[in-house]
Amino acid sequence: MIRRGTGLWFATPALAVIAVFFFLPVAGALVLGFTDFDIYAIADLRNVRFVGLRNFQELLATPLFWRALGNTLYFAVVGVPLSMAASVGAALLLNSPLARLKSFYRTVLFAPVVTTLVAVALIWRYLLHTRYGLLNYGLGLAGISPIDWLGNPTTALPAIILFSVWKNFGYNMVIVLVALQQIPEDLYEAASLDGASAWQQFRHVTLPSLRPTLAFVGILTLAAYFQLFAEPYVMTQGGPAQSTLSILYFMYDEGFKWWNLGRASAVAFVLFLMMFAVTGFNAWLAQRRAA
Amino acid sequence: MNRRTRSIAVNGALALVALVTAFPLLWMVSASLMPAGMSANFPPPLWTTHPTLVHYRELFAHAGFGRHFVNSALIASGATLLALTLNVMAGYAFAKLDFPGRDRLHRVLVAGLVIPAQVAMLPLFLELKSIGLVDTLAGVLVPSLAGIFSIFLVRQAALSIPDELLDAARIDGASEWTIYRRIVLPLLTPMLVTLAVFTFLGAWNDFLWPLIILNDDDRYTLPVALASLSREHVQDSELMMAGSVVTVLPVLALFLGLQRYYLQGLMAGAVKG
Numbered sequence: 001m002i003r004r005g006t007g008l009w010f011a012t013p014a015l016a017v018i019a020v021f022f023f024l025p026v027a028g029a030l031v032l033g034f035t036d037f038d039i040y041a042i043a044d045l046r047n048v049r050f051v052g053l054r055n056f057q058e059l060l061a062t063p064l065f066w067r068a069l070g071n072t073l074y075f076a077v078v079g080v081p082l083s084m085a086a087s088v089g090a091a092l093l094l095n096s097p098l099a100r101l102k103s104f105y106r107t108v109l110f111a112p113v114v115t116t117l118v119a120v121a122l123i124w125r126y127l128l129h130t131r132y133g134l135l136n137y138g139l140g141l142a143g144i145s146p147i148d149w150l151g152n153p154t155t156a157l158p159a160i161i162l163f164s165v166w167k168n169f170g171y172n173m174v175i176v177l178v179a180l181q182q183i184p185e186d187l188y189e190a191a192s193l194d195g196a197s198a199w200q201q202f203r204h205v206t207l208p209s210l211r212p213t214l215a216f217v218g219i220l221t222l223a224a225y226f227q228l229f230a231e232p233y234v235m236t237q238g239g240p241a242q243s244t245l246s247i248l249y250f251m252y253d254e255g256f257k258w259w260n261l262g263r264a265s266a267v268a269f270v271l272f273l274m275m276f277a278v279t280g281f282n283a284w285l286a287q288r289r290a291a
Numbered sequence: 292m293n294r295r296t297r298s299i300a301v302n303g304a305l306a307l308v309a310l311v312t313a314f315p316l317l318w319m320v321s322a323s324l325m326p327a328g329m330s331a332n333f334p335p336p337l338w339t340t341h342p343t344l345v346h347y348r349e350l351f352a353h354a355g356f357g358r359h360f361v362n363s364a365l366i367a368s369g370a371t372l373l374a375l376t377l378n379v380m381a382g383y384a385f386a387k388l389d390f391p392g393r394d395r396l397h398r399v400l401v402a403g404l405v406i407p408a409q410v411a412m413l414p415l416f417l418e419l420k421s422i423g424l425v426d427t428l429a430g431v432l433v434p435s436l437a438g439i440f441s442i443f444l445v446r447q448a449a450l451s452i453p454d455e456l457l458d459a460a461r462i463d464g465a466s467e468w469t470i471y472r473r474i475v476l477p478l479l480t481p482m483l484v485t486l487a488v489f490t491f492l493g494a495w496n497d498f499l500w501p502l503i504i505l506n507d508d509d510r511y512t513l514p515v516a517l518a519s520l521s522r523e524h525v526q527d528s529e530l531m532m533a534g535s536v537v538t539v540l541p542v543l544a545l546f547l548g549l550q551r552y553y554l555q556g557l558m559a560g561a562v563k564g
Contacts, residue, residue, distance in 0.1 A: 005391075006388055006467040007384040007388030007389055007393065008384075008390040008391070009467075010380040010381060010383060010384035010388060010467075010471070011380070011384040011388075011393075013376075013377050013381070014378050014380065014381035014438075015381065015396065017377060017436050018400070021411075021415060021418075021433050021434065021436065021437045022403065022408075022411055022434075023399075023403065024414075024418065025411035025412075025413075025414035025415040025418060026403075026410055026411050028411075028413075028414030028415075028417070028418070029410050029411060029413060029414050032413060032414055042417075042420075089308075093301060093304055093305050093308065096301045098294070098297055098298040098301045098302065099301050099302060099305055100302055101305075105305050105308075107550060109308065109309060111313070111316065111543065112312060112316070114492055114543060114546040114553070115316070115496075115539045115542065115543060116513070116514055116517075116535075116538045116539050116542060117498060117514070118514040119513075119517060119534070119535035119538040119539045120316075120539065122532075122534075123318065123319045123532065124315060125521075125525075126322070126330065126528050126531075126532070127318065131333065132330060132331045132332065132333060134335050137333075137335050166312065170312075171557070174554055174558070175557070175558065178558055223407075227409065229498075229499055230498045230499065230518075233498075233518065234518055248409060248499070251409070252499070252503075255412075255413050255416075256503055261413050261416075264413055265413050265414075268410045268412070268413060269410070271409060272407060272410045275405070275406075275407045276405060
C-alpha cells in the first residue's frame, strides 16, 4: 500500500543535515585529535601533520588538565546528589494532598529551568557579592561573617554548585512528581494500616518505587553536569586559581583562545569518554532492570 | 501532628521554597529599576521608591541591545522553523513510511544520541569556516537543525496515527504530500508546539556555540552580548540586571504561555528513556 521511496523524500533533508553538520564533524574530531592542527594550519592546511598519540600524552602530562578534570568531577559528584535531593524534596511537597495552589507553585519552582543561563548566572554573581550581596547579608543576620564566595578557591565551586541546584532542580522535580503520582495509593494505605510512620512510608514505599526514575534522571543530570561551562565563564572566568576551570572550559580555551584545535580535540575525546561511560552505565542498568 | 498543623507545615514550606526560588528573578527586576549605584549599598536595598528606566535606555541606545535582541529573535525563530520542517518530516517517515535502509539508519541515529554535541564543535567550526559561515547568523543556527532527539519525539507521536486513516486517503487518491499536510500535521499539532517551544528556548538560551562562531559585536546574540558586557561593566549591577531582564523575559513569557506543551514534551522525553 505504501509507495516505497516516498519515505526517502521525507527523511532525506533532515538526514543530510545530520550527516553533514553532525556525523561528519564527529568523524573529523577523531582525526583532528591525532594532528597538530593549530593557528598555522588555519592559515594554511599544508601545515597540518599527524602526530599520533602526542596530543593525548601531552594532555596527561598537563597539570591544568587534571585540575579541570578534578573540578568537573567534584562539581558533578557533589552537585548531582544535591540537585536530586532538592528535586525530590520539592516534588514531595507538591505531591502532598495537603498542598494548595499546586500548579502555581510548580510553575514558580520550574521557572529557573527555562531562564537563560548567562543572565541568571549574572544575578547570582551579585547575590554572592562579598559586601553587597544579599546572601552574605542574610548570613550576617544569623551571625555568620561575610564569605568571599566567588573570590576564594575553596568556596567558588560550592557557590557555583549552589547556583546550579537553584537553576536545575525544577527539571527533575517535574519528572519525579509524575513518578510519585504513579505510586498506587493502596501501598500507602497498607503501610499505614501496619502502623508505619510517615518516615517509614517514605523509606519503604516511596523511595523503592522511585528508584528506577531516580537512577534514570540521576544519570542524565550527571551527563549534563559534565558539560559545565557557562557558569564559571560568567561567574568566575575559571578562577580563582583555576578552582572553577572545567573540562569544557579547558577545551574552549585550548581551541578558541589558543587555537590548538588538535589538543582541544583530544580534550573533547576525554569528555566523550566520560559521557559514554555514564550512558553505557545507564544502558547496563536498564538491561539489568529488564532482566 | 494533626491534619491542620501538617497542612500549615506543608503549605508554609512550599511558600518558603517558592519565595527562595523566585527571589533572584524578582531581585533582578527590582535592581534593574534602581538608580545607578544604589544596589552597592549596605544593607543591600530590596527595592527603590524612585524606579527608573535609564538602564534600559542605555542598553538600547548605546550598548546595541536592540541589534542583539533582533539577532536572538531571528536565530531562535529561524532555527525553530527550519528544524521543525526537517525533523517532523523525518520523524513521520521513520514512523509511517517504508524506505530502503530505514531500520539501519534508525540504529545509526540512536548511536548518535550518545555523542555529546561538544565533540563535534571544533571540526564543525572548521567546516563552517571553509564554507564561509563563521561569524554569520546562519552559522549560529546550524547545530540546532541536526535534531536527532526531535526526530525520535516526532516518530514516537506519529506511531500512534492509525495506518487505516492513511491508507483510506491513499485509496481516495491523495498524494503522500497531501496526506502529510492534511492529515498527519494536524494530528501532530500538540507535538509540534512542544517541539517548537523546546527548539526556540534552546536556540535563544544557547551560549557556547554562538560564543565560538561569532566575532563581530554586531552579530552577537543576547547571551553573548550580555557576557561580553559584564566583563567591562561588572560594577554597573543595575545596568547588567536590565540586560538580564531583556534576555530572560521573552523566554519566561513564552514558557508561561505554553507551559502545558513544554511540560508534556519534558515528560515524553523522560518516559522514552
